Amino acid sequence: MTVTTTDWETVIGLEVHAELRTETKLFCCCRNSFGEEPNVNVCPVCLGLPGSLPVLNRVAVEYAMRIGTALHCRVQSSIFHRKNYFYPDMPKDYQISQYDIPINAEGWLDLPGGRRVQIERAHMEEDTGKSTHVGGGGRIHEATYSLVDYNRAGVPLVEIVSAPDMRSAEEARAYVDELRSILVATGASDGKMEEGSLRVDANVSVRAKGDGQFGTRCEIKNMNSLRSLGRAIEYEAERQVALITDGGSVAQETRHWDESAGRTGTMRSKEEAYDYRYFPEPDLVPVEPSDEWIASVAASLPRLPAQRRSEIAAASGMGVESESVVTVVRLGLDGYVDAVIASGAGERGTAIAVRRLANEVAAEIGSAAHLTEPAFCRLIAMESDGSLTTAQARTVLRELLDNGGEPDAIAARLGFEAMEAGDLEAVVDQVISAHPDEWSRYVAGEAKLAGFFMNHIKAATEGKADMKAASALLRSRSA
Amino acid sequence: MTGVSDTPGPLASAHAIAAGVRAGTFRAREVLEEHLARVEALEEDVHAFNLVLADSARMAADAVDADVAAGHDLGPLAGVPVALKDNLCTRGVPTTCSSLILGSWKPPYDATVVQRLASAGAVVVGKTNLDEFAMGSSTENSAFGATRNPHDLTRVPGGSSGGSAAAVAAAFAAVALGSDTGGSIRQPASLCGVVGAKPTYGLVSRYGLIAFASSLDQIGPLARSVRDAALLLDSISGPDPADSTCLQDDPPSASARLEGGVEGLRVGLVRELAGAEGISPDVVACTRDAAEALSGLGAKVDEVSLPAAVYGLSAYYIIAPAEASSNLARYDGVRYGMRAANHGTDAADITEMYLRTRSAGFGAEVKRRIMLGTYALSAGYYDAYYGQAQRVRTLIIRDFEAAYETFDVLLAPTAPGTAFELGAKTADPLTMYLNDVCTIPSNLAGHPAISVPFGVGDDGLPVGVQVLAPALGETVMFQVAAALEAAAPPVALPSILSAGRTG
Ligand SMILES: [Zn+2]
Numbered sequence: 001m002t003v004t005t006t007d008w009e010t011v012i013g014l015e016v017h018a019e020l021r022t023e024t025k026l027f028c029c030c031r032n033s034f035g036e037e038p039n040v041n042v043c044p045v046c047l048g049l050p051g052s053l054p055v056l057n058r059v060a061v062e063y064a065m066r067i068g069t070a071l072h073c074r075v076q077s078s079i080f081h082r083k084n085y086f087y088p089d090m091p092k093d094y095q096i097s098q099y100d101i102p103i104n105a106e107g108w109l110d111l112p113g114g115r116r117v118q119i120e121r122a123h124m125e126e127d128t129g130k131s132t133h134v135g136g137g138g139r140i141h142e143a144t145y146s147l148v149d150y151n152r153a154g155v156p157l158v159e160i161v162s163a164p165d166m167r168s169a170e171e172a173r174a175y176v177d178e179l180r181s182i183l184v185a186t187g188a189s190d191g192k193m194e195e196g197s198l199r200v201d202a203n204v205s206v207r208a209k210g211d212g213q214f215g216t217r218c219e220i221k222n223m224n225s226l227r228s229l230g231r232a233i234e235y236e237a238e239r240q241v242a243l244i245t246d247g248g249s250v251a252q253e254t255r256h257w258d259e260s261a262g263r264t265g266t267m268r269s270k271e272e273a274y275d276y277r278y279f280p281e282p283d284l285v286p287v288e289p290s291d292e293w294i295a296s297v298a299a300s301l302p303r304l305p306a307q308r309r310s311e312i313a314a315a316s317g318m319g320v321e322s323e324s325v326v327t328v329v330r331l332g333l334d335g336y337v338d339a340v341i342a343s344g345a346g347e348r349g350t351a352i353a354v355r356r357l358a359n360e361v362a363a364e365i366g367s368a369a370h371l372t373e374p375a376f377c378r379l380i381a382m383e384s385d386g387s388l389t390t391a392q393a394r395t396v397l398r399e400l401l402d403n404g405g406e407p408d409a410i411a412a413r414l415g416f417e418a419m420e421a422g423d424l425e426a427v428v429d430q431v432i433s434a435h436p437d438e439w440s441r442y443v444a445g446e447a448k449l450a451g452f453f454m455n456h457i458k459a460a461t462e463g464k465a466d467m468k469a470a471s472a473l474l475r476s477r478s479a
Numbered sequence: 480m481t482g483v484s485d486t487p488g489p490l491a492s493a494h495a496i497a498a499g500v501r502a503g504t505f506r507a508r509e510v511l512e513e514h515l516a517r518v519e520a521l522e523e524d525v526h527a528f529n530l531v532l533a534d535s536a537r538m539a540a541d542a543v544d545a546d547v548a549a550g551h552d553l554g555p556l557a558g559v560p561v562a563l564k565d566n567l568c569t570r571g572v573p574t575t576c577s578s579l580i581l582g583s584w585k586p587p588y589d590a591t592v593v594q595r596l597a598s599a600g601a602v603v604v605g606k607t608n609l610d611e612f613a614m615g616s617s618t619e620n621s622a623f624g625a626t627r628n629p630h631d632l633t634r635v636p637g638g639s640s641g642g643s644a645a646a647v648a649a650a651f652a653a654v655a656l657g658s659d660t661g662g663s664i665r666q667p668a669s670l671c672g673v674v675g676a677k678p679t680y681g682l683v684s685r686y687g688l689i690a691f692a693s694s695l696d697q698i699g700p701l702a703r704s705v706r707d708a709a710l711l712l713d714s715i716s717g718p719d720p721a722d723s724t725c726l727q728d729d730p731p732s733a734s735a736r737l738e739g740g741v742e743g744l745r746v747g748l749v750r751e752l753a754g755a756e757g758i759s760p761d762v763v764a765c766t767r768d769a770a771e772a773l774s775g776l777g778a779k780v781d782e783v784s785l786p787a788a789v790y791g792l793s794a795y796y797i798i799a800p801a802e803a804s805s806n807l808a809r810y811d812g813v814r815y816g817m818r819a820a821n822h823g824t825d826a827a828d829i830t831e832m833y834l835r836t837r838s839a840g841f842g843a844e845v846k847r848r849i850m851l852g853t854y855a856l857s858a859g860y861y862d863a864y865y866g867q868a869q870r871v872r873t874l875i876i877r878d879f880e881a882a883y884e885t886f887d888v889l890l891a892p893t894a895p896g897t898a899f900e901l902g903a904k905t906a907d908p909l910t911m912y913l914n915d916v917c918t919i920p921s922n923l924a925g926h927p928a929i930s931v932p933f934g935v936g937d938d939g940l941p942v943g944v945q946v947l948a949p950a951l952g953e954t955v956m957f958q959v960a961a962a963l964e965a966a967a968p969p970v971a972l973p974s975i976l977s978a979g980r981t982g
Contacts, residue, residue, distance in 0.1 A: 044588055048809050050581070050689040051568040051590060053722050082805050084856070086833060093808035146829075148813070277856035279865060282694035282802060284723050 010237040011205045011214055012172045013164035016179055017157050018189040019127065019197040020063045026126045026156035027054030027096065034195055038149035046154035048091030053283050060156035061103070061287060063188035064124045065297045067158050068104025070186050070304055071119045075297070077288040078103040078123070080281040085274045089129035089148050097125035097159075099278045103287060109162075109182070110306055111174045112326050118163035127155040158188070164203065164214065169233040173226050176200055181305040181330050193225055200229055205250070206240045215240070216250040220264055222257045232257040236264050305329045315341050316350040324358035331365055333357045339373035340380050349384040356380070360397050370404040371397075379407040389466045392416045416464065424465055428473045431456045443478045450474060490972075493559045493653040493707040497600070500558030503547055507540040507558030511602055514560045518604070518651045521975055526626050527636075527646040529565045529575055531605040536560070539602045546600075554599035555714055561596055562652035564643050565606035566613055567698070568687040569593055576689050577621035578611045580840025582816040590687020591722070592656060592698050592715045599714040604652050607642030611842045612807065613663055613691040615639050616914035619905055620844045627901070628671060629973035630940055634898035637667030637914075640701065644671040647701045648973050654702040654711045658688055660695045661795050662893075662918025665930035668701055669893035669943025672932045672970050674708045674960070675701045676733075677918075679950045680925035681726040683712075684719030690806040692799035693724075695922040705931060705961045709733035712953070731951050736958040741776045744959065747783030747886035749947075752917045755789065759896040765934040765942040766892045772933075772966040773890070773959070783882045783889060787874035791919040794875075796912060797855045797868035798923075804852030807845065812836030847908065872923045879924050883949040888959050892917050893943035897936035917945065927953050929960045933967045941970060 022032050028045035044052040068075045081099035102123030109117050129150040136142025160179065166172045180191035180198060191198045205217035220236055223229040235257075240250050254273070255264040268274075303311070308329045313320040315337070328334055340353040353376070361368055379400065383393040388411060396410050431453055432439050442449040450471070457470045491510075500507045515533055522528060543558045563569065566576045568586035570593075575581050589597070596603065610620040618626040618641025626641045628634040629649040636645040640657025644667035647655045657664040659677035668675025676699045683698045690696060700711035709732075716730040748770045753763055774780040811833050812818035819835035841849070855864035882889060894914055904911045921928040927950070930943035946963065948956035971977065 044586075047814065049586065049588075049815070050574070050576075050584075050809070051586065051588075051687040053686050053724075055721060055723050084805050084808060086808065086811060088811075088813045088829060091809065091814065093811055094805050142828075275858045277805070277853065277858075277861075279801060279805070279856055279861070282692075282724070283690075 007209055008206050008237070008241050009167060009209045009211075010169070010233065011164045011207060011217075012166040012168075012233060013203040013217075014162045014166070014172060014175060015201040015203070016160045016162075016176065017199040017201075018067070018160065018183050018191065020060050020156040020158060020188055021190055022057060022059045022063065022156055024057060024059075025154040026057050026060050026124070027154055030154065032155050033151075034197070036151055038147070039151060041151045042153070046091065047150055054096060056284060056287065057156060060124065061289065062293075062297060063156070063186075064103050064122070064158050065289060065294065066186040066188045066301060067160070067183065068107065068122050069294075069298045069301055070182050071104065071107035071109055071122055071160065073104035073107030073119060073122055075104055075289065075294050077101075077286060079286045080124075080284045081278045082281050084277040087128070088146060089131045089150070089153070091129065091150060091153055095126060095128065096281055096284070098123035109175065109178060111171065111178055112306075112309065112321055113174065114321075115171065117165040117175055120161045120163055122158050122160045125157050125159060127152050127157050129153040164205070164217075169230040169237075172202065172233055173230050176226060176229060177330065178305065184332060185302055185304050187302070196224075202229065202233055202236075204233055204236045204240070206237050206244070215244075216252050218250065218252065218264075219254045220257055221254060221267065222259075224259065228257060228259050231262060232264060235262065239264065308334050312337050312350075312354060315347065316354050317347045318351055318354060324354050327358040327362055328354055331362055333361060333368070336361075336371075336373060336376050340377050343377040343381065345377070345380055345384060349380050352383055353380045356393070356397060360394060361401065364398075364401045367401040370402070371400050372404070375400055375405070375407055382407060382411065386466055387411075388416060389464070391463055391467070415462075424461070424469060425473060427457060427460050427465070428470060428477065431460060432477060490650055490703060491653065492704055493556065493702065493710055496559050496653055497553075497555060497557045500543060500547060500600075501553050507543040507547075507602060508537065510558050511536055511540040511560055511604070514604060514651060514653075517649070521629075521649055522651065524627060524632055524975065525629055525645050525649050525651075526624055527562070527607055527642045527649060527651055528605040529577060529608050529623055529642070530573060532572065532603055535572070536602050536604050539597075543600050543602065554601075555710060556596065557600035559601050559654065560604045560652045561601040561711075562605055562607045562643055562646040562655035563593065563603055564609055564640050564655070564657045566609060566658060566689040566691075567593055567606075567656060568689065569603070569606065572606070574606065574689065575623070576612045577609045577623055578840065578842070578845070579622045580810045580817050580837070584815045586687070588687065591684035591719045593687060595715045596656075601714075605646070607640070607646050607655060609642055610639035610663075611845050612689070612803070613639040613658055613660055613696075614803070614844050614848055616662070616666055616911050617899070617901075617904065618642060618667070619901065620842055622842060625901055628898045628940075629975050630672060631898060631974060633900055634940070635670065635901055637670035637894065637898065639663040639667075640675070641667045641671075643701050644668050644673055644675065647671070647673045647703055649975060650703075654700060654707050656698055656711070656715070657701050658691075658696055658698050659918075659922065660691050660697075660799060661922050662915040664699045664701060665918050665928060665943065665945060666894045666914055668930045669932070669941065670898040672941030672943075672973070673701055673703055674705050674929065674931055674964070675699065675943075676708050676712060676929040676957075677921060677927060678712060678716060678953060679726075679927045681724050682716045682730050682927070682951070682953070684722040684725045686719055686721040690802075692802040693806060694802060695795075695799055697922075705929070705957060705964045706734070706737055708929070709737060709957045726951075731953045733953045733957045735954045737961040739958045741773050741778040741959055741962045744778045744888065744955070745886045746770065746773050746778045746780045746959065747882055747889045748780060749788065749889050749891040750782045750784050751786065751788050752891040752920075755895075755916055757895050757913050757916065758892055759936070761936040762892045762894070762896055762942055765936070766890065766944050769933045769944040769963055769967075770890055773963065776962055776966060778959075780890075781886075783886060785875070785878040785882060785920065787871060787878045788920045789916075790871045791875055791923055792912065792916050794868040794871035794923060795915070795919045796851070797864050798872065800848040800852030801855045801865050802852065804849045804856065807841075807849055810837065810840060812840075816840070844908070875920050876924045879920070879926060879949065887948075887955055888952070889947040891945045891947060893930040893945045894918075897938055897940035897942060921947055924950075926950050927956050929956055931960045931963045931967070932970050933963060935968075935971075939971075
């Protein structure tokens with residue numbers, strides 16, 4: 001009997017840790033910043049020195065509430081717990097986290113494809129320091145020695161725990177992508193997976209399609225990009241299916257994704273799993289946000305990606321799931337679309353704007369700072385009213401992205417005045433009469449020769465022709 | 480140094496010292512030298528200190544004197560020699576908790592109470608001995624040797640603030656700070672014949688107090704009079720943004736009504752504690768004498784029942800070790816203090832380094848409590864132990880609340896007996912734990928309590944009686960304590976002072 005993976009279903013739940021973009025750490029006044037000299041942003045509190053005590057950062061609470069509100073969670077009174085385990089990068093050998101009473105509970109997130117993922121909780125906790133293990137392949141137990149940087153210790157995190165609602169690596173990636181957009185939109189986190197400010201652990205299990213019970217899950221850690229998240233889930237699902245179809249069973253454990261080997265390996269078995277001995281943190285008091293505070297956070301929340309997508313889709317006539325619309329919102333380029341709409345562009349102009357943003361601007365996202373909204377609006381207006389051809393508009397946009405400036409001046413400098421309709425007709429007729437054989441074959445039905453004529457028209461007009469108009473003329477002459 | 484003739488006697492109060500220093504009657508430096516001379520003569524016998532800070536104390540005293548000379552305003556503790564329990568962080572000065580595991584660690588900061596003492600003009604004479612990490616009732620669990628009771632050097636001073644209690648009793652300092660998690664200020668105060676108070680939880684900042692059990696720990700005063708204890712408490716209490724559990728409102732004054740008497744006050748004698756099993760008859764007698772004395776002064780005294788109080792000991796020995804097991808995890812050899820296995824030695828890995836460091840660095844009692852607490856918090860046992868202990872805690876609070884509907888303050892013994900012989904209870908931890916049976920309920924409830932010397936036991940050694948009050952009831956608690964003190968039989972000087980060996 002052969003069993004293929006198509007008979008199997010992968011079940012995925014994700015735990016996403018997002019670092020909050022606060023000025024200071026969660027329980028002390030040390031700066032929260034990335035990429036500094038080791039151990040410069042430390043104090044008795046975040047080093048866990050004897051006698052020191054934590055004091056909760058109000059801004060971190062507000063950011064956590066923003067995230068919870070954006071994920072449609074119930075924002076509630078909460079307490080902190082201690083999660084006890086020994087590790088050198090954790091100064092107190094316990095982590096202050098939230099346990100059974102988190103600040104945000106029971107929300108949901110809609111993927112751009114329409115599927116809804118339930119959010120179980122989004123709770124606050126402190127980050128650990130960073131260890132570098134020297135020798136022994138970078139693992140702590142084989143290392144010759146280890147170095148620890150405590151700059152990150154005590155940085156505020158929100159851990160967002162989803163229900164096991166995803167069914168493919170692709171869906172898991174879409175979830176993280178969407179969540180990242182939401183985090184960035186709320187201003188609570190910068191969502192940079194490559195810098196470690198967004199970290200994803202995946203709980204993966206498999207089951208035969210149609211089976212109502214979940215299989216035994218493994219927790220996969222150490223995926224540093226969306227790509228490795230997808231690869232790790234796919235590898236793990238195949239590994240589990242192979243185990244089961246070989247007559248074995250999946251052992252519940254924590255597994256480590258090895259990016260270079262492209263495989264997961266055992267990190268901690270269930271027997272080795274920590275007993276965290278959670279108990280209420282006696283050094284902190286309950287967090288009890290007032291109804292007014294909760295309401296003001298909700299009121300101050302910016303429009304979120306899902307809402308932005310439907311607004312832009314409506315204004316441009318494009319589909320809400322269109323790749324261009326999703327890209328523009330994901331990359332935070334939607335402000336340009338707003339400006340174009342406000343400048344009076346209609347549905348067509350807005351659609352042009354979305355395409356320019358999703359293609360040219362997205363490709364040069366690093367240069368987007370040069371592009372002012374008024375310049376972009378003017379460019380779209382010029383393309384919409386035919387003063388610039390699509391090719392010309394792209395060239396002007398490239399110049400705007402590289403050096404900034406004013407679209408009319410750039411177009412004039414490049415000699416991009418649009419051709420008069422009569423001039424274009426004359427050029428088309430010249431090209432036809434210069435190639436009588438090709439013209440007869442084209443009229444006889446050899447459609448691919450259209451490209452031949454268009455290339456000649458383009459060359460004869462030095463790219464100034466509106467190619468759509470030229471194409472229409474060509475067709476009308478052959479009819 | 481000459482001319483200490485103007486200084487007050489060895490038992491001068493903090494009030495008298497501060498008043499004299501402020502008035503220029505005598506200098507802070509003279510007061511200090513007089514105390515240091517006594518330390519020099521008697522400390523070898525008592526061993527109250529882990530560290531005597533003679534040099535920095537002289538500098539601090541000279542600075543006070545310079546301020547007086549310059550006409551500056553001086554704080555309420557101007558020139559008062561103070562001893563600090565060695566679990567209070569002092570910047571740049573070793574703070575050991577009487578444990579090997581902290582090694583020669585020097586905190587880079589002062590505890591909030593240490594800062595407040597400095598701004599009040601106090602002069603810190605030294606860091607006092609304690610049971611390791613404040614776990615014990617005799618100060619015998621110290622890595623640096625036991626402290627002896629100034630009233631009888633063959634006996635313990637109580638604990639865990641035994642060094643602070645002995646330092647005050649031996650007049651090495653006018654007053655001292657201790658910490659009280661289950662009776663660690665009041666019980667040694669009782670055994671050393673001094674006053675010791677545990678304030679309401681949150682009245683005094685814990686920032687810089689090295690934690691034993693965070694939800695129970697409170698810093699408080701030890702003094703030779705109720706008035707001095709009140710003065711010291713008023714100098715350190717009040718809000719602190721560095722401690723989230725510190726109360727944010729202005730604190731009640733401990734000194735406000737010391738002369739107020741007890742006329743008309745309702746005093747409840749706690750039946751379960753006054754008659755608890757293991758409380759020796761001479762202590763029960765002293766407690767009843769105290770109740771009678773208050774009655775004679777016009778208080779309405781009656782018996783009151785706190786049925787859950789007797790379960791306090793069991794609940795305490797779950798909650799305190801549970802919190803301790805977590806608080807003491809950080810002593811792992813990674814960042815500071817002792818490391819028993821270094822890079823280049825034969826320790827195989829990090830786990831072995833943890834094991835060796837913690838095995839060598841902690842004493843037996845600390846290990847016992849870490850194991851108890853770790854077990855109590857373990858998966859599958861949490862609810863049966865920690866959860867149940869927290870429910871007992873709630874019941875005790877309810878009992879107290881009911882009692883305070885009828886009574887202004889409560890009265891109970893402090894310790895089950897007088898000071899015991901060194902080594903008498905070290906073999907049996909459970910017997911040692913029973914020392915705290917009368918003091919623990921106040922910690923579990925977060926309420927204040929004060930131990931005041933009242934009479935002596937059959938062996939002639941001091942006995943303390945506790946006044947308990949509701950949360951933030953410090954004013955009435957000190958009021959009753961002052962009346963009790965005034966009515967108490969005269970207390971003999973500690974033998975080492977009366978023996979004329981004070982130099
Ligand atoms: Zn810090």
